[in-house]
Amino acid sequence: MKRAERLHALSEMLRRSGARGVTAERLAREFEVSVRTVKRDLDALENSGAPIWSRPGPGGGYGLAAGASLPPVTLSPAQAVSLLAAVSAAADAPYADLAAAGIRKIMDVLDPRTRAHAEELAHRIWVDAPPASSRAVRSALEAAMAEQRVVRIRYTSRDGATTTRDVEPVLFASTNGRWYLVGWCRLRDAMRWFIVSRIERADLTTLACSGHTVEEVGEPPETARPVHGARIA
Structure with missing residues (x-):
C-alpha cells in the first residue's frame, strides 16, 4: 500500500473508532508497518x-475529533x-474565489511529495x-x-444607456468568453441576460425572489x- 493510500485508510480507521480511539500497536498490525511508522x-x-487527539496510558490511543470530515x-x-x-x-466565474480557497485546502492536505x-x-x-x-x-x-x-444593479447596456434594475437571479451562464447574469428584470417585466462585466454596482436586497x-x-x-x-473525459 502506498503511503498516500495508507494515510487515507488510517484517517478512516481513526474516524470509525469514534470516542474509543485505537492504539498505535493495533494500527501497526492493521497496516503491517512498524509502530514507529504509524506514529510518523x-x-x-x-x-x-487533521484534528487528531491522543490519550496516553492504559486504554489510551488515538482518534479523530468528532465532526471531522476531510x-x-x-x-x-x-x-x-x-x-x-x-x-x-476562469477567475471571473461565479464563486471563483471560493473555488480557489477550496483548492488551497486540497493542496494543503496533499502529501508533501505530491504537493x-x-x-x-x-x-x-x-x-x-x-x-x-469587481469583487x-x-x-x-x-x-x-x-x-x-x-439584487439591485446599475447596468450599462451596449448602447451606453445606464439603468437601475431590480433583478431576480435565475442562473449564471458563460458563452463566448463572457459571464452573464440571467434573471427576471422587474423593470422590464421579462427575463433578461445581463453581461456581468457591465454591472457597475450590485446591492443585495431583503426581498425574496418570486419563484422564476x-x-x-x-x-x-x-x-x-x-x-x-459537464462531460468529464
Whole structure:
C-alpha cells in the first residue's frame, strides 16, 4: 500500500473508532508497518490539519475529533494542477474565489511529495486571463443567487444607456468568453441576460425572489450544459 493510500485508510480507521480511539500497536498490525511508522503517519496527518487527539496510558490511543470530515486527499500532481489551472483560467466565474480557497485546502492536505511535484508542474502552465469584475459586484450577485433574493444593479447596456434594475437571479451562464447574469428584470417585466462585466454596482436586497425557474430561460444550446452535467473525459 502506498503511503498516500495508507494515510487515507488510517484517517478512516481513526474516524470509525469514534470516542474509543485505537492504539498505535493495533494500527501497526492493521497496516503491517512498524509502530514507529504509524506514529510518523499520525504526525503527518496532524500536520496536514487533521484534528487528531491522543490519550496516553492504559486504554489510551488515538482518534479523530468528532465532526471531522476531510480525509487526506489522494490526487496525482497532474490532477491537482488541473484544478489550479481551471480556476486560474476562469477567475471571473461565479464563486471563483471560493473555488480557489477550496483548492488551497486540497493542496494543503496533499502529501508533501505530491504537493511539491504539483507546484513544480504548476510553474509550467501560464494563464493570461482578463481582469475579474469587481469583487463587491460578484459577491452581491453570488449571494443573491445562492439565497434567491432580489439584487439591485446599475447596468450599462451596449448602447451606453445606464439603468437601475431590480433583478431576480435565475442562473449564471458563460458563452463566448463572457459571464452573464440571467434573471427576471422587474423593470422590464421579462427575463433578461445581463453581461456581468457591465454591472457597475450590485446591492443585495431583503426581498425574496418570486419563484422564476430555469425552465423559463429555455433549453441551453447543444454545446452547453449545467456544470453538474459537464462531460468529464
